[in-house]
Amino acid sequence: MAGLPAPLEALITAFERLPGIGPKTASRLAFFILRQPDEVAQQLAEALLAVKSQTANCPVCFNIMLAGQERCQICADPRRDESQLCVVEDPLDVLVIERTGGFLGRYHVLQGVLNPIEGIGPEQLRIRPLIERVQEGRVREVIIATNPSMEGDATALYLRQQLAPLGVRITRLARGLPMGGDLEYADQNTLLRALAGRQEL
């Protein structure tokens, strides 16, 4: 682009690499940074550099934790119910469920889902440590909260197969119409699921 100095181009390109940020938004963000006091760019740069070096995976649940700690805040919290284990795909899912305030058990982060096309089998996921945690005997219910997608469903079925012999209760998050949603805007699959899963009133 004529008239755009290289450092500004570089920043736009770097922003464009982030998910959901197209060329227009990337330009807007770069020019915003340019207009702001130095601290804005500096704080973001420092946070970016720190986040990878100062975090690690919890050795128990594989959620994100502060580097150098023995286990994550949730695993270390004695008030969290050990008998309920919620299995999710990645750390962002933990954050999302925590925000609801509706779950007081513990988590297990698979760090992905089964995806044969991309070569992700059970060995690439944290499934073995999950089975070992359940084998310890304190877990009574495993809530499988993988995404309601093809891969999420396949992973859920695989986990059920693996966990069934251990005699724990295995559940999956409910499917149906989203709250506040409108019937006429629901896609066909969601509507079929909502019908099939209808409950007594």
Next chain:
Amino acid sequence: MAGLPAPLEALITAFERLPGIGPKTASRLAFFILRQPDEVAQQLAEALLAVKSQTANCPVCFNIMLAGQERCQICADPRRDESQLCVVEDPLDVLVIERTGGFLGRYHVLQGVLNPIEGIGPEQLRIRPLIERVQEGRVREVIIATNPSMEGDATALYLRQQLAPLGVRITRLARGLPMGGDLEYADQNTLLRALAGRQEL
């Protein structure tokens, strides 16, 4: 948020400071950075730190240029028509107009618009250098391309008042229905403008 290590919180907060990025998008971006190889975070961090120190304002048109240069690429380009001067609010507007490929003249960046409520008067903008450029005598037309907003219109009127005695042609970007737009979705003001500005077919 329970379970979120401080460096991750800091990154989410830094992303949230960017325009158009809410808490959900900020979390998604931060967790994306976490999943990527170190280079992604590093390149963005370096670009952020470089952009402020390695750029400067062009002393002629006040657009962004590489620090240490005498003038910006557009001002230094002898093929750009000196007789047409497009006046914009900020450097992003230059980029947007350049992308259209429809303007081959030069620019003048005001670095803002008149806004009495925020205490921005003519002295806070690059209006004096604009008048001086026009006084040099090579400019024949000043195209005022401030935004179609209250402040943009007020700034355009002020500029017309200041430039009129200099005997140059003063124009303003056309208002009307956006291309590809649908009449029934146009807001009332746009439609009124389109009516008032109707042209012979």
